[in-house]
Amino acid sequence: MERNVYLDNNATTMIAPEVLDAMMPFLKERYGNPSSMHAFGGSVAREVALARMNVARLVGADNDYEIVFTGTGTESDNMAVMGVLAYYRDKRHIITSRVEHPAIISLYKKLEKEGYRVTYVPVDHAGNLDMNALKSSVDDDTAIVSIMYANNETGVIFPVEEIGPFLKERGIPFHVDAVQAAGKIPIEVNRIQCDLLTISGHKFHAPKGIGALYVRRGTRMRPILYGGHQEKGRRPGTENVPGIIGMGKAAELALKHLPDYATKVKALRDRLEKGLLSSFKNSSLNGEAGKRVPNTTNVGFGYIEGEAILLYLDGMGIAASSGSACSSGSLEPSHVLRAMGVPFTSAHGSIRFSLSRYTVAEEIDYVLSVMPEVVNRLLEISPYWDSEKQEPKPMNL
Amino acid sequence: MWDYTDKVKQLYMHPKNVGKLDNANAVAEVGSIVCGDALKLYLSIDENHVIRDAKFETFGCGSAIASSSALTEMIIGKTVEEAQKITNKDIADYLGGLPEEKMHCSVMGNEALEKAIANWRGEKITDHVDTEGEIICHCFGVTENLIRNVIRENNLKTVEDVTNYTKAGGACGSCIPKIEDILHEMAGEVHEAEVAKAARKPLTNIKRMQLVEETIANVIRPMLQKDGGDIELIDIDNKNVHVGLRGHCVNCMVSDVTLKNLVEAKLREFVEEDIVVHEVK
Numbered sequence: 001m002e003r004n005v006y007l008d009n010n011a012t013t014m015i016a017p018e019v020l021d022a023m024m025p026f027l028k029e030r031y032g033n034p035s036s037m038h039a040f041g042g043s044v045a046r047e048v049a050l051a052r053m054n055v056a057r058l059v060g061a062d063n064d065y066e067i068v069f070t071g072t073g074t075e076s077d078n079m080a081v082m083g084v085l086a087y088y089r090d091k092r093h094i095i096t097s098r099v100e101h102p103a104i105i106s107l108y109k110k111l112e113k114e115g116y117r118v119t120y121v122p123v124d125h126a127g128n129l130d131m132n133a134l135k136s137s138v139d140d141d142t143a144i145v146s147i148m149y150a151n152n153e154t155g156v157i158f159p160v161e162e163i164g165p166f167l168k169e170r171g172i173p174f175h176v177d178a179v180q181a182a183g184k185i186p187i188e189v190n191r192i193q194c195d196l197l198t199i200s201g202h203k204f205h206a207p208k209g210i211g212a213l214y215v216r217r218g219t220r221m222r223p224i225l226y227g228g229h230q231e232k233g234r235r236p237g238t239e240n241v242p243g244i245i246g247m248g249k250a251a252e253l254a255l256k257h258l259p260d261y262a263t264k265v266k267a268l269r270d271r272l273e274k275g276l277l278s279s280f281k282n283s284s285l286n287g288e289a290g291k292r293v294p295n296t297t298n299v300g301f302g303y304i305e306g307e308a309i310l311l312y313l314d315g316m317g318i319a320a321s322s323g324s325a326c327s328s329g330s331l332e333p334s335h336v337l338r339a340m341g342v343p344f345t346s347a348h349g350s351i352r353f354s355l356s357r358y359t360v361a362e363e364i365d366y367v368l369s370v371m372p373e374v375v376n377r378l379l380e381i382s383p384y385w386d387s388e389k390q391e392p393k394p395m396n397l
Numbered sequence: 398m399w400d401y402t403d404k405v406k407q408l409y410m411h412p413k414n415v416g417k418l419d420n421a422n423a424v425a426e427v428g429s430i431v432c433g434d435a436l437k438l439y440l441s442i443d444e445n446h447v448i449r450d451a452k453f454e455t456f457g458c459g460s461a462i463a464s465s466s467a468l469t470e471m472i473i474g475k476t477v478e479e480a481q482k483i484t485n486k487d488i489a490d491y492l493g494g495l496p497e498e499k500m501h502c503s504v505m506g507n508e509a510l511e512k513a514i515a516n517w518r519g520e521k522i523t524d525h526v527d528t529e530g531e532i533i534c535h536c537f538g539v540t541e542n543l544i545r546n547v548i549r550e551n552n553l554k555t556v557e558d559v560t561n562y563t564k565a566g567g568a569c570g571s572c573i574p575k576i577e578d579i580l581h582e583m584a585g586e587v588h589e590a591e592v593a594k595a596a597r598k599p600l601t602n603i604k605r606m607q608l609v610e611e612t613i614a615n616v617i618r619p620m621l622q623k624d625g626g627d628i629e630l631i632d633i634d635n636k637n638v639h640v641g642l643r644g645h646c647v648n649c650m651v652s653d654v655t656l657k658n659l660v661e662a663k664l665r666e667f668v669e670e671d672i673v674v675h676e677v678k
Binding site: 311345380381382 | 412459
């Protein structure tokens with residue numbers, strides 16, 4: 001029996017069948033360049049415009065021209081921060097959180113080396129942003145604040161709707177990395193009052209290689225690429241038309257299915273989470289239970305190691321992800337779990353399950369049915385767990 | 398996804414010799430839960446020094462479990478003296494190879510074995526068998542002696558290699574300069590030994606070619622690469638060595654100085670007094 005249970009939707013998602021259908025003509029006969037003067041290209045330009053409107057609706061933008069299509073979420077993040085810094089050259093302070101995606105963290109580290117003063121706002125044990133630290137770090141020299149909407153590893157939602165108005169009052173540009181929020185919770189750029197907001201197509205059932213940046217009308221920034229007039233010169237280069245069409249269709253579907261996430265997906269996630277936490281004495285939840293995107297759960301399994309858990313799950317046809325050191329190729333557990341101060345006894349054994357609207361109850365039940373075999377087998381091998389007494393062994397570190 | 402061999406996969410899914418050994422007379426524990434992997438090894442050694450049984454408990458990734466299982470399979474039935482000859486490389490070979498980033502799992506197995514044997518002999522047990530030598534990497538508690546051993550046994554060349562094999566330098570990175578120093582010093586050691594041997598009699602053509610190639614690869618190229626340059630050996634004609642400078646060296650104003658003061662000087666130091674270097678443009 002070959003099972004194929006995909007619970008790694010925060011990494012990437014399947015292309016929705018409707019999305020693929022919408023894209024196919026643009027991979028085949030409708031290959032015209034939207035910039036061309038002839039009707040063959042012009043008709044494609046009209047489809048691109050419709051896709052742009054759908055993406056604008058997904059984030060609650062007033063105008064479709066506030067959407068710039070890019071190659072990836074990473075590109076959108078880089079374009080937002082570097083674009084704003086290129087305009088405000090005299091401001092030398094930038095703010096972000098300690099638990100951002102590498103697309104922001106690595107960029108900030110590079111800027112730090114170049115002489116920028118950087119504030120990395122900490123989080124508490126449940127992964128909540130330290131709002132006092134954020135507010136008190138802002139000063140006249142602050143060029144941009146970039147904060148994620150929802151954390152990719154824990155799913156914890158940050159209070160961007162509180163940060164936005166605070167920064168707006170002070171005239172500081174605000175970028176929100178909403179890659180893990182799009183399609184899972186409603187996004188309203190006007191409620192957030194952000195200037196820039198990143199989303200990525202492949203996280204909500206569009207293909208890989210298409211991202212978008214919301215740029216509020218009037219935002220002062222410069223392009224990071226130079227070339228033609230595409231995307232009004234903000235992101236030159238011939239458009240990835242099939243990708244854009246796919247992202248437009250995926251955005252339309254995501255908006256339609258948003259209620260599913262609050263109900264069906266959340267119920268399945270909670271069922272999985274409760275099942276795991278109640279079955280294993282060595283398990284604990286990473287992240288604030290109440291303030292999360294509805295599809296994500298991150299459970300720490302104490303005294304066993306995450307990569308081994310993933311390999312065992314993989315052997316049973318289950319795809320998940322881990323913040324463990326070994327699975328990533330680095331030697332330390334994920335920066336997110338470390339910033340939260342997750343105890344080392346479970347940081348290495350943390351597993352993220354991320355669902356989608358295609359996840360069904362049978363899949364969750366299958367995972368719950370095989371987890372005891374996986375966890376107990378690894379606990380038996382572990383030198384830190386007494387399987388007879390069902391408790392950790394005393395250890396000298 | 399790691400590219401694990403079938404042998405590794407088979408052994409992490411179905412490891413052999415898991416558990417405790419009640420009649421163990423040699424026990425060792427290496428690594429820690431903080432570091433992300435740990436291995437506890439139990440041996441039962443008889444009066445003829447034969448390892449009758451071996452069991453393990455491991456906290457760690459798939460390759461750590463597979464390495465532990467491989468180790469126990471390899472040593473059961475061997476005498477202590479035979480088992481002691483096993484290196485981390487042997488463990489990796491038994492598994493059909495490990496990804497570079499996972500070589501430290503085989504080192505952990507080897508360390509546990511050495512430590513267990515020391516325990517059986519009644520030697521004092523400390524965190525590492527090598528009590529001599531300072532701790533270089535404080536994040537993972539790696540000693541200078543361990544680093545030197547793996548460099549020697551596995552012929553390691555770069556800091557990245559050392560991190561893959563021992564984890565040293567893999568977290569905060571503050572010990573990387575120290576690892577560089579050790580690598581640099583040991584590259585010299587190996588080389589000096591070879592040169593001393595070679596100096597006893599006049600060089601044959603083949604030996605000279607080998608030495609020239611080695612000196613360029615191990616001494617000269619790394620120095621040039623630090624500045625973005627590179628070198629290509631084009632021909633060796635008796636004592637005339639023809640090379641091409643590459644990378645940044647091509648446009649470098651002082652490349653002819655480099656040729657004399659570095660390339661020729663090093664070849665004269667390590668190969669023969671009267672080597673002459675010519676640049677092929």
